[in-house]
Amino acid sequence: MKIENLGEFGLIDKLNQILPIDDKDVIVGYSDDCACVKVGNDLLLFTVDIQVEGSHFIKEKINPKDLGWKLSTSNVSDIVSCGGKPRWALVSLALPKDLDYEFIKGVYEGIKEAQDYYGFFTIGGNVSSSKQLMIDMSMVGQTDIFVGRDKARVGDFVYISSNLGLSKAGLELILMDKDSYEDFEKKLIEKHYRPKARIDLLENVKKSSSCIDISDGLVSDLGHVSKRSKVKIVIEKEKLPIDNNLKIFCQKYNKDPYQYILYSGEEYELALTSDKDLDLIKIGYIEEGEGVYLKTQEKLEKLDDKGFRHF
Amino acid sequence: MKIENLGEFGLIDKLNQILPIDDKDVIVGYSDDCACVKVGNDLLLFTVDIQVEGSHFIKEKINPKDLGWKLSTSNVSDIVSCGGKPRWALVSLALPKDLDYEFIKGVYEGIKEAQDYYGFFTIGGNVSSSKQLMIDMSMVGQTDIFVGRDKARVGDFVYISSNLGLSKAGLELILMDKDSYEDFEKKLIEKHYRPKARIDLLENVKKSSSCIDISDGLVSDLGHVSKRSKVKIVIEKEKLPIDNNLKIFCQKYNKDPYQYILYSGEEYELALTSDKDLDLIKIGYIEEGEGVYLKTQEKLEKLDDKGFRHF
Ligand SMILES: Nc1ncnc2c1ncn2[C@@H]1O[C@H](COP(=O)(O)OP(=O)(O)O)[C@@H](O)[C@H]1O
Ligand SMILES: Nc1ncnc2c1ncn2[C@@H]1O[C@H](COP(=O)(O)OP(=O)(O)O)[C@@H](O)[C@H]1O
Ligand SMILES: Cc1ncc(C[n+]2csc(CCOP(=O)(O)OP(=O)(O)O)c2C)c(N)n1
Ligand SMILES: Cc1ncc(C[n+]2csc(CCOP(=O)(O)OP(=O)(O)O)c2C)c(N)n1
Numbered sequence: 197m198k199i200e201n202l203g204e205f206g207l208i209d210k211l212n213q214i215l216p217i218d219d220k221d222v223i224v225g226y227s228d229d230c231a232c233v234k235v236g237n238d239l240l241l242f243t244v245d246i247q248v249e250g251s252h253f254i255k256e257k258i259n260p261k262d263l264g265w266k267l268s269t270s271n272v273s274d275i276v277s278c279g280g281k282p283r284w285a286l287v288s289l290a291l292p293k294d295l296d297y298e299f300i301k302g303v304y305e306g307i308k309e310a311q312d313y314y315g316f317f318t319i320g321g322n323v324s325s326s327k328q329l330m331i332d333m334s335m336v337g338q339t340d341i342f343v344g345r346d347k348a349r350v351g352d353f354v355y356i357s358s359n360l361g362l363s364k365a366g367l368e369l370i371l372m373d374k375d376s377y378e379d380f381e382k383k384l385i386e387k388h389y390r391p392k393a394r395i396d397l398l399e400n401v402k403k404s405s406s407c408i409d410i411s412d413g414l415v416s417d418l419g420h421v422s423k424r425s426k427v428k429i430v431i432e433k434e435k436l437p438i439d440n441n442l443k444i445f446c447q448k449y450n451k452d453p454y455q456y457i458l459y460s461g462e463e464y465e466l467a468l469t470s471d472k473d474l475d476l477i478k479i480g481y482i483e484e485g486e487g488v489y490l491k492t493q494e495k496l497e498k499l500d501d502k503g504f505r506h507f
Numbered sequence: 508m509k510i511e512n513l514g515e516f517g518l519i520d521k522l523n524q525i526l527p528i529d530d531k532d533v534i535v536g537y538s539d540d541c542a543c544v545k546v547g548n549d550l551l552l553f554t555v556d557i558q559v560e561g562s563h564f565i566k567e568k569i570n571p572k573d574l575g576w577k578l579s580t581s582n583v584s585d586i587v588s589c590g591g592k593p594r595w596a597l598v599s600l601a602l603p604k605d606l607d608y609e610f611i612k613g614v615y616e617g618i619k620e621a622q623d624y625y626g627f628f629t630i631g632g633n634v635s636s637s638k639q640l641m642i643d644m645s646m647v648g649q650t651d652i653f654v655g656r657d658k659a660r661v662g663d664f665v666y667i668s669s670n671l672g673l674s675k676a677g678l679e680l681i682l683m684d685k686d687s688y689e690d691f692e693k694k695l696i697e698k699h700y701r702p703k704a705r706i707d708l709l710e711n712v713k714k715s716s717s718c719i720d721i722s723d724g725l726v727s728d729l730g731h732v733s734k735r736s737k738v739k740i741v742i743e744k745e746k747l748p749i750d751n752n753l754k755i756f757c758q759k760y761n762k763d764p765y766q767y768i769l770y771s772g773e774e775y776e777l778a779l780t781s782d783k784d785l786d787l788i789k790i791g792y793i794e795e796g797e798g799v800y801l802k803t804q805e806k807l808e809k810l811d812d813k814g815f816r817h818f
Contacts, residue, residue, distance in 0.1 A: 199611065200604040204634050207608070214615040215622065215629045222595070222630055231631035233595060235649075236547030244597045244633045244645060251636050284533070284544060286555045288599075288643050293511040293818040297518070300510065304525040311526065318526045319533055320542035322555045323515050325562050325817040328638050332599050334555060334645035338546075506636035507604040 200507040224342055227424060229274040229409060232342045241337035243274040249329040251506065257370055260299045262389040263331070264306025266462075270411065271335035272314045273393035273464040277409035279401050280339030282316035287333050290326035303331060314395055341402060348406040348425035348469040348482050355404075355476040357394050357466040359439035360414055361456030362387035369445075380441040391464040400476060404468040413459040416503020418467055418488050425469075428485030431458075431499075433492045435479045458490075461504035511818040535653055538735060540585040540720060543653045552648035554585040560640040562817065568681055571610045573700040574642070575617025577773075581722065582646040583625045584704035584775040588720035590712050591650030593627035598644050601637035614642060625706055652713060659717040659736035659780040659793050666715075666787040668705050668777040670750035671725055672767030673698035680756075691752040702775040711787060715779040724770040727814020729778055729799050736780075739796030742769075742810075744803045746790045769801075772815035 199207050208226070217225040223239065224232035230241035247267045249255050268285070275282045287307065291300065311317060316335065366388030369381050377385065393409070401407045406425060408417045414431075422429045438453050446453045468474065469482060480491070490497045510518050519537070528536040534550065535543035541552035558578045560566050579596070586593045598618070602611065622628060627646065677699030680692050688696065704720070712718045717736060719728045725742075733740045749764050757764045779785065780793060791802070801808045 197608045198604070199602055199606050199608050202608055207611070208632075208634060210608070211611065211615050211632075214612065214619055217628050217630055219595075219628050219630075222628065225628075225630045231595070231597070233630070233647075235549050235551065238546050240546065242595065242597055242631055242647070244599045244631070244643075246599055246601060246633055246635050246643075248601055248635050248637045250638065284530075284542070284553065286542070286553055286645050288555045288557055288645070290557060290559055290639075290641055290643075291510055291818075293509070295510050297508045297510050297513055297521070300518070300522065301525065304522050308525055317528050317530050317533065317536075319528055319530075319536045319544070320553055320555065321519075321522075322557055322643075323519060323817060324557050324559050326559045326639055326641065327561065328601075330601055330637065330641060332555075332557075332601075332633075332643045334597050334599070336553070336647075506634060507602075 204505045204507055224344060228278065228344045230278045230337065239339050239342060241275050241278050241280045241339055243271055244332065244334040245270040246330060246332040255329060260302025261306035264303040265310050265390060267331055267333050268307050268310030269391050269393045269464055271333050272395060273409040275335060275337035276393050276395050276398060276401065277407045277466055278339060279341050279343035279398065280337035282314050282335055282337045284336045285316055285318045285333050287318055287321035287331065289321065289323050290330040292327060292329060293325050295329065314393065343401050343404055343407045345406050345408050345421045346424035348421050348427050349471065350427060350482050350484055352405050352469040352471050352482040353478050354429060354480040354482065355468045355470065355474050356479055357397055357476055359437045360410065360463050360465060361442045361453060361460045362439055363391060363462040364456050364460030365442055365445045380444045383441045384445060388462065391462060393464050394466050397466060400468060400474050401466065403472055403474065404470045406469045408467050410463040410465045410467055412461045413503030414467060415458045415488050415499045416501050419501050422486060422488055426486065428483040429480060429488045430483055430491050431480040431489065433490055437477060459502050515816045515818055535655060539589065539655045541589045541648065550650050550653060552586050552589050552591045552650055554582055555643065555645040556581040557641060557643040566640060571613025572617035575614040576621050576701060578642055578644050579618050579621030580702050580704045580775055582644050583706060584720040586646060586648035587704050587706050587709060587712065588718045588777055589650060590652050590654035590709065591648035593625050593646055593648045595647045596627055596629045596644050598629055598632035598642065600632065600634045601641040603638060603640060604636050606640065625704065654712050654715055654718045656717050656719050656732045657735035659732050659738050660782065661738060661793050661795055663716050663780040663782050663793040664789050665740060665791040665793065666779045666785050666789055668708055668787055670748045671721065671774050671776060672753045672764060672771045673750055674702060674773040675767050675771030676753055676756045691755045694752045695756060702773060704775050705777050708777060711779060711785050712777065714783055714785065715781045717780045719778050721774040721776045721778055723772045724814030725778060726769045726799050726810045727812050730812050732780065733797060733799055737797065739794040740791060740799045741794060741802050742791040742800065744801055748788060770813050
């Protein structure tokens with residue numbers, strides 16, 4: 197059986213069972229954005245995210261600083277979505293021997309920008325040769341409280357932190373390989389290459405019953421919240437904001453904006469649930485049941501998980 | 508300029524300068540086997556090591572359990588060489604979509620064996636698709652005191668924890684692709700595939716002025732101690748033990764055993780310096796000066812750093 201038959205999450209499930217966690221200091225193991233451990237009176241968060249040539253970026257197209265920034269952002273986003281602040285990172289490099297130094301220098305300059313913006317430090321790493329370029333970053337964060345995926349409650353509202361869909365549109369534009377782009381297209385491309393983890397929203401995260409960052413797509417990521425919290429999540433279609441640049445993109449290329457809003461990965465925005473009134477974009481609510489649904493005036497439709505999967 | 512022109516350590520030096528560390532909780536940053544941070548009253552160690560197909564193993568030859576074991580051991584070895592015990596790991600997988608599940612299952616079974624033997628738990632990870640198979644493990648350890656590379660003192664003795672050279676001989680045998688191997692050859696191959704991190708020697712490590720694990724080769728790794736401690740290291744040739752299986756290997760294949768003892772990487776034994784009498788193999792001493800030297804009756808020869816380099 198190939199791993200593509202299992203699928204990404206089928207694989208993770210099986211592998212997690214081979215390595216059961218029997219450590220009283222591990223507060224949260226698998227199944228959330230970060231693992232959480234108790235060290236003395238502190239709660240630490242651990243996460244790891246990778247950028248693989250061909251899977252996450254095209255080397256000839258990406259500015260290496262954006263690569264370093266995005267690598268850092270994907271990790272910080274996981275830390276933030278658990279209620280924490282990033283502290284330290286390790287950077288593991290797998291590099292083809294004939295790689296230009298300027299490229300990896302650019303990546304590190306991008307990481308430096310991220311360190312200055314998000315407030316963490318890289319304190320170590322590793323170097324190996326490889327055929328395919330890969331950059332893996334593991335990150336340690338610190339938090340007062342752990343905000344997970346499993347405590348969304350019936351009656352909670354569902355919020356998102358910003359307009360969604362831009363990263364997927366930006367990626368499509370990049371892959372079109374145009375000689376020039378219109379201004380609105382450049383903004384979408386910018387969102388794909390320079391997402392911002394919502395470290396500015398930590399206070400809101402800490403008030404939430406659950407929180408997840410949007411890396412595979414809104415529906416896919418809310419699907420994890422639904423499963424872990426054992427609740428039904430209803431997204432109200434008319435409450436989903438359509439970003440103006442996304443709207444123009446969809447008009448120009450004859451696309452359905454909801455395919456982007458619901459399924460665009462690598463947004464690194466947050467989806468939160470709370471019984472409180474948060475100053476964020478309210479898009480739905482939690483009910484008894486299971487699954488993620490889209491509600492319009494006419495119907496309530498169960499949404500398939502069409503989010504990004506590596507396999 | 509290509510990274511192969513800089514070399515592995517030239518590259519690391521330049522990259523470290525792009526990301527200066529300005530955090531009072533970081534006790535040790537770059538330049539040692541682990542980074543070390545203060546969390547409350549605890550000292551935590553961080554390290555990361557990777558296994559890349561083609562660079563660290565040949566997929567068609569290796570038993571995946573050995574791959575998982577060796578990946579874990581390389582990380583534990585770094586933790587132990589700083590005086591600490593391993594606690595938690597994250598496993599980042601970059602997998603070709605058509606990989607057999609059985610292979611990665613085997614890897615995780617090897618990690619499980621290592622967890623049981625060394626006493627750590629994997630608590631999270633990541634999955635990505637890739638063309639080349641890579642498995643990256645970052646590890647967190649805990650320690651009372653940090654034993655580094657920079658406090659070897661003139662007058663200290665130099666010790667190693669066991670006979671060296673076996674892993675390189677084992678790798679050469681594996682690459683010979685023989686249909687069958689003699690018993691002594693199987694032992695050398697076993698050492699290459701199943702090294703043991705010397706967690707049993709922690710008390711000795713904590714008594715040492717400096718300690719490093721042997722991953723690139725004795726001379727290369729002692730070279731780091733020499734540079735960081737600003738001392739000259741003298742290895743006394745007649746004090747270097749020649750493993751019996753290595754001796755037979757060298758006789759059979761007409762090799763010089765010292766090329767293995769001095770330069771074999773992936774041993775995961777320890778080299779320690781101490782002014783105390785340790786119950787380990789004393790192989791030399793520390794003097795004023797710099798560099799790593801081999802002393803025989805006839806001469807004192809400065810040794811070139813011919814240890815393993817990725818580029
Ligand atoms: N890509 C990297 N970025 C930052 N620091 C690195 C990187 N690679 C290695 N280092 C640091 O350089 C030092 C030497 O690394 P390495 O030779 O891999 O050590 P070891 O053999 O003990 O694992 C370590 O302190 C490590 O943290
Ligand atoms: N290779 C792996 N080994 C063990 N646990 C893993 C692995 N890959 C992912 N996980 C765990 O599965 C959960 C989901 O992972 P992932 O989808 O990467 O989360 P996120 O998108 O938040 O980074 C996380 O808790 C993660 O730690
Ligand atoms: C060349 C290329 N193809 C496709 C994508 C889209 N893409 C790659 S990974 C991904 C999902 C998020 O990445 P992942 O590694 O799964 O991060 P995680 O969910 O673990 O945080 C998306 C949408 C891309 N960025 N670049
Ligand atoms: C196919 C193959 N070729 C060569 C080697 C030998 N080898 C690969 S990496 C290495 C050195 C240690 O690995 P590294 O990734 O540098 O670990 P670190 O020093 O960072 O701990 C050696 C001797 C091997 N194990 N397999």
